[in-house]
Amino acid sequence: MQKKSIKVTFYLLLAFALLLGVAGCAPQAAPAAEEPAAEEPAAPVVEKNKFEGVELTLASMTDQYVTAFRVLVPRFTEETGIKITLDELGYVDLYQKLTADFVGKTAQYDLMTVDIVWSGEYAANLYTLPLDDFMARDEADLNLDDIMPVAWTLGEYEGKHWAYPMAGYANVLNYRKDVFEAAGIEPPKTQEELLAAAQQLTEGEQYGIALLGAKGSAVAQDYMAFVQQHGGSILDADGKVALNTPENAEILEFFGELFKYAPPGSTDYWWDQRETAFRSGIVAMMEGWSIARAGYENPEISSVVGLADVTAAPVSEGMEPKYGFGGWGIGINASSTQLKQEAAWEFIKWLASEEIQKEWVKNDGAPIRRSTLTDPELVAMYPWFPLMLESFEKGDGDYRPRIPEYSIIQDALGTYVNAFLVGQETAESALQKAQEQVEANTK
Amino acid sequence: MIQTFTQTIIKKFKADPFFWLLFPLLLYIVVIAIYPLFFSFRISLFDYRLTDPNQTQTFVGLENYIRAFKDPTVLISLENTLIYVAGTVTVELLLGLGLALLFSPETKLAQFVRSFLLIPMALPPLVVGLIWKSLYNADFGVIPYYLKQLGLDVGRGPLGELSTAMPAVMLIDVWQWTPLLMIIFLAGLKSLPQEPYEAAYVDGSSRWQSFIYLTLPLMKPTFLIAFLLRTVQSFKVFDTIYATTAGGPGQVTTVLNYHIYTVGLTFFDMGYASALANILLVMVTVLSIVYILVMTRRQL
Structure with missing residues (x-):
């Protein structure tokens, strides 16, 4: 009787172990079968063999440049044999998935697009690999001096490079030539003129300016852009978060004033809706990243073809011109295997090369190199490149502080600036509450 | 001790085979529901931030509540x-x-x-x-x-x-x-x-x-x-x-x-x-x- 019971238990355990074993083996069996294929003598060049069969995963934000990835990634695979799977994610999803991947050290993604504002956090937590060793090794091929100085803010933090410059955006003012001509005024050069123009051009169903008002990162980033253009800062002289200053409250009042001349739904606008507002022709002006410009000339998605133009983003009266700079770097996961990291660096090097940068920009990527911005062929295609070059020269990549606490600041501003715009808070109380929320979450 | 344990399980099985039929489900519930529940209760007593590079978990008692x-x-x-x-x-x-x-x-x-x-x-x-x-x-x-x-x-x-x-x-x-x-x-x-x-x-x-x-x-x-x-x-x-x-x-x-x-x-x-x-x-x-x-x- 007792023996039998032991026997039964033993068989059960055995069956369980077998089941576990089968489950555990399955994923490992697959790569083993592929290995012989990697040894095929297809590639004649020795260097290529090193990475033959390496598979990387790239997590990309679904920004304009993702179309360039779709075109260029297969070309890279063809040239080097390194296979890259492209995973396209929205902004919020990308941030969350990457953080989960980094924290768990699961290395699901070997390469990732890194928003300029994440670089501080990634650096402090050692999520991405510092690229300095690679850069020193390959300095001869990189032509580093050609990369716009401001573009380094896309991934540089406290002297090391945590992401490589990939796509640089300049904050510019898009406006409607026809509307300004009809009103007989010039596009605004200062923030004060911007407000006056917005007021003057608002009439009936036609509005002065499109803004980002939706709760969350949208309204927070637009407010910070205006803080920059008014010469303010959300950090004090010691680098501490200081949202509730009288200057910032004044800028917030100005921001609220602008909303009077924006479409009524603006307090709900995310980037795409702001674009829709400009493209459908209901607004006269829109500040925004330089990347969407080409789309206005595409009649399939725009009803303002030939009517839009672009100029430098206006700064406050008497202020030294400085332009908001943003965009994306590309980083390598610090938890990936060394071989994958090497292969990922090959991709970054290839992508940032002068030759590929031209292709990158032609396929809706954004420039980082001086040679790209001054290339005669590209300037003929994109006549606003000289303006972007100037905006990059005087670019400020730090108006949204690239510090580890950034996402907490953004969330607090996202909630309370929106609350101010819909009349739930005054400018002072909104910034006071935002400051309190940041302090409560960063202790 | 293991013997007595197996014996009780066997006895239970003899008396009530439903237990074994339910066993996979119970295991599933423990893994999917009960374990995460206790885990979440445990970490709610700690100051635990995922973005903390050192991944320190400091016991803070009921402070979070x-x-x-x-x-x-x-x-x-x-x-x-x-x-x-x-x-x-x-x-x-x-x-x-x-x-x-x-x-x-x-x-x-x-x-x-x-x-x-x-x-x-x-x-x-x-x-x-x-x-x-x-x-x-x-x-x-x-x-x-x-x-x-x-x-x-x-x-x-x-x-x-x-x-x-x-x-x-x-x-x-x-x-x-x-x-x-x-x-x-x-x-x-x-x-x-x-x-x-x-x-x-x-x-x-x-x-x-x-x-x-x-x-x-x-x-x-x-x-x-x-x-x-x-x-x-x-x-x-x-x-x-x-x-x-x-x-x-x-x-x-x-x-x-x-x-x-x-x-x-x-x-x-x-x-x-x-x-x-x-x-x-x-x-x-x-x-x-x-x-x-x-x-x-x-x-x-």
């Missing part, structure tokens, strides 16, 4: 959650019952309409939220367009105004989940015994009287199920809010679950987020117990 009661957002979101639950559940119960009564006769039309009413339920809430968000858009949306045609001032749009954002979000929930209650009530109506109605008819009661004195009391168990199901679901609302307002404008549609999401997945403050989630869990559990007690006592 104390912090929750001092957090102004928690109080606001709690209030919003209660408004949301009360509003959606009441409207859905009434509408669901009305629709069920309307479509309970087995006519061709009723069958046709019934199957169409099921579509909203089959859609993922996130998709529903995104569709409604574009319908509500103040400048390009269909709903404000027609409201403007009627001469109404839509202001910043249904989702943008402080006063209408919450009802607008609640309407989405009502649109999506009323059909579920209709189905539940239909099933309840179909399973009612016919004899009491015949007796009432013989006694000369009107249709209204049969409804009040027969249908409603007989439907009580169905009500309990529908009410509980929707209350608990409604407490946990997240997708719709996430897709439409992100808790805005300001904080008028920030429900507790959305706040937990912000703390957990934007700040990655896992300890505090778990504490908040546990508070929500306790509330839902207490409510469930109260409902069950009230409804069973009435039935006696």
Whole structure:
């Protein structure tokens, strides 16, 4: 009787172990079968063999440049044999998935697009690999001096490079030539003129300016852009978060004033809706990243073809011109295997090369190199490149502080600036509450 | 000791083979539900941030829970959650019952309409939220367009105004989940015994009287199920809010679950987020117990 019971238990355990074993083996069996294929003598060049069969995963934000990835990634695979799977994610999803991947050290993604504002956090937590060793090794091929100085803010933090410059955006003012001509005024050069123009051009169903008002990162980033253009800062002289200053409250009042001349739904606008507002022709002006410009000339998605133009983003009266700079770097996961990291660096090097940068920009990527911005062929295609070059020269990549606490600041501003715009808070109380929320979450 | 353990298990198996048949399910529940529950309780007692490079977990006792009661957002979101639950559940119960009564006769039309009413339920809430968000858009949306045609001032749009954002979000929930209650009530109506109605008819009661004195009391168990199901679901609302307002404008549609999401997945403050989630869990559990007690006592 007792023996039998032991026997039964033993068989059960055995069956369980077998089941576990089968489950555990399955994923490992697959790569083993592929290995012989990697040894095929297809590639004649020795260097290529090193990475033959390496598979990387790239997590990309679904920004304009993702179309360039779709075109260029297969070309890279063809040239080097390194296979890259492209995973396209929205902004919020990308941030969350990457953080989960980094924290768990699961290395699901070997390469990732890194928003300029994440670089501080990634650096402090050692999520991405510092690229300095690679850069020193390959300095001869990189032509580093050609990369716009401001573009380094896309991934540089406290002297090391945590992401490589990939796509640089300049904050510019898009406006409607026809509307300004009809009103007989010039596009605004200062923030004060911007407000006056917005007021003057608002009439009936036609509005002065499109803004980002939706709760969350949208309204927070637009407010910070205006803080920059008014010469303010959300950090004090010691680098501490200081949202509730009288200057910032004044800028917030100005921001609220602008909303009077924006479409009524603006307090709900995310980037795409702001674009829709400009493209459908209901607004006269829109500040925004330089990347969407080409789309206005595409009649399939725009009803303002030939009517839009672009100029430098206006700064406050008497202020030294400085332009908001943003965009994306590309980083390598610090938890990936060394071989994958090497292969990922090959991709970054290839992508940032002068030759590929031209292709990158032609396929809706954004420039980082001086040679790209001054290339005669590209300037003929994109006549606003000289303006972007100037905006990059005087670019400020730090108006949204690239510090580890950034996402907490953004969330607090996202909630309370929106609350101010819909009349739930005054400018002072909104910034006071935002400051309190940041302090409560960063202790 | 192992021998005695196996012996008891064998004995149990002999006496009751169901135990073994249930075993895979029990194992599954332990892995999927019980373990995470205890884990979340454990980390709620720690100061544990995922973004902390050293991954330190400092034991802080009940500090996270104390912090929750001092957090102004928690109080606001709690209030919003209660408004949301009360509003959606009441409207859905009434509408669901009305629709069920309307479509309970087995006519061709009723069958046709019934199957169409099921579509909203089959859609993922996130998709529903995104569709409604574009319908509500103040400048390009269909709903404000027609409201403007009627001469109404839509202001910043249904989702943008402080006063209408919450009802607008609640309407989405009502649109999506009323059909579920209709189905539940239909099933309840179909399973009612016919004899009491015949007796009432013989006694000369009107249709209204049969409804009040027969249908409603007989439907009580169905009500309990529908009410509980929707209350608990409604407490946990997240997708719709996430897709439409992100808790805005300001904080008028920030429900507790959305706040937990912000703390957990934007700040990655896992300890505090778990504490908040546990508070929500306790509330839902207490409510469930109260409902069950009230409804069973009435039935006696």
